[in-house]
Amino acid sequence: MSVNAVAELLRSAREHRQAVGAFNVIQIEHAEAYAVAARRTGCPMVMQVSQNAAAYHGGLEPIIRACRAVAQVSEVPLAVHLDHAESRELVSQAIGLGVDSVMFDGSALPYEQNVAETAEVVAEAHAAGVMVEAELGEIGGKDGVHAPGVRTDPREAVSFVEATGVDALAVAVGSSHAMTERTAALDLELIGRLRDRLEVPLVLHGSSGVPDETLRAAVEAGMTKINISTHLNHAMTRRIRQYLQENLAVVDPRKYIGAGRDAVTEEVVRLLEVIRARRVQ
Numbered sequence: 001m002s003v004n005a006v007a008e009l010l011r012s013a014r015e016h017r018q019a020v021g022a023f024n025v026i027q028i029e030h031a032e033a034y035a036v037a038a039r040r041t042g043c044p045m046v047m048q049v050s051q052n053a054a055a056y057h058g059g060l061e062p063i064i065r066a067c068r069a070v071a072q073v074s075e076v077p078l079a080v081h082l083d084h085a086e087s088r089e090l091v092s093q094a095i096g097l098g099v100d101s102v103m104f105d106g107s108a109l110p111y112e113q114n115v116a117e118t119a120e121v122v123a124e125a126h127a128a129g130v131m132v133e134a135e136l137g138e139i140g141g142k143d144g145v146h147a148p149g150v151r152t153d154p155r156e157a158v159s160f161v162e163a164t165g166v167d168a169l170a171v172a173v174g175s176s177h178a179m180t181e182r183t184a185a186l187d188l189e190l191i192g193r194l195r196d197r198l199e200v201p202l203v204l205h206g207s208s209g210v211p212d213e214t215l216r217a218a219v220e221a222g223m224t225k226i227n228i229s230t231h232l233n234h235a236m237t238r239r240i241r242q243y244l245q246e247n248l249a250v251v252d253p254r255k256y257i258g259a260g261r262d263a264v265t266e267e268v269v270r271l272l273e274v275i276r277a278r279r280v281q
């Protein structure tokens with residue numbers, strides 16, 4: 001998927017108040033599950049690899065190359081995205097590896113430094129034809145360092161987008177990362193105001209903790225890219241646990257990881273319906 005295709009996908013989804021699902025890849029089986037879900041539904045989506053997932057694999061290269069290989073043989077477009085990169089070096093490396101988009105997460109930086117560094121990332125990424133998402137206002141929950149209850153200020157968001165030239169903006173509207181219960185309440189009124197004031201697609205992080213009906217309402221209110229990770233890992237792990245309990249003699253990982261992969265596909269297919277994901281024409 002080319003950068004223009006990702007940007008265009010998000011733009012058209014925003015315009016129609018539809019969404020694009022963005023799902024995290026930890027194992028190659030996640031990427032395979034998303035490709036099957038894309039084929040079944042006709043919905044393009046974003047496969048994202050976080051800085052933490054890259055560290056787990058000992059570096060970005062093996063997992064990004066795996067995702068790109070899965071994307072290359074998919075008939076439905078799949079974008080490969082670097083998620084939550086706090087390291088500029090990692091951003092450069094991801095661009096070199098041919099990702100379609102990157103998220104530079106400067107949310108822990110002082111505002112002026114976040115602006116300056118994000119603008120530099122945009123210059124570097126755009127020169128290579130890569131789309132940039134950035135974060136303003138801490139989403140909460142990640143590594144326990146962000147305070148919950150933070151909200152993005154619309155005026156600050158407008159100046160941030162103007163000053164940096166980012167293509168998509170992650171906003172803090174009530175969700176929190178890594179929730180295992182789907183009990184988060186979102187500020188739908190704030191989402192509406194952000195959508196009215198900003199022309200770039202808005203990204204909802206920490207969507208695992210958001211109930212189905214609120215996810216749907218968030219898309220209707222103006223969120224475009226819906227990032228989900230923990231909830232899918234929950235589905236995968238639950239199925240694997242069940243498989244292993246029912247098959248005590250199994251030793252072949254393809255059996256139980258394959259069962260987990262199927263569970264991820266099924267849940268992604270369901271979620272794409274919930275969020276009214278944009279389909280290929």
Ligand code: G3H
Pocket residue numbers: 024083084176177178179204205206207208209227228229230231
């Ligand atoms: O960037 C990734 C997401 O924000 C996923 O968060 O694990 O809470 O769904 P989650």
Ligand code: ZN
Pocket residue numbers: 084139177205206227
């Ligand atoms: Zn996130």
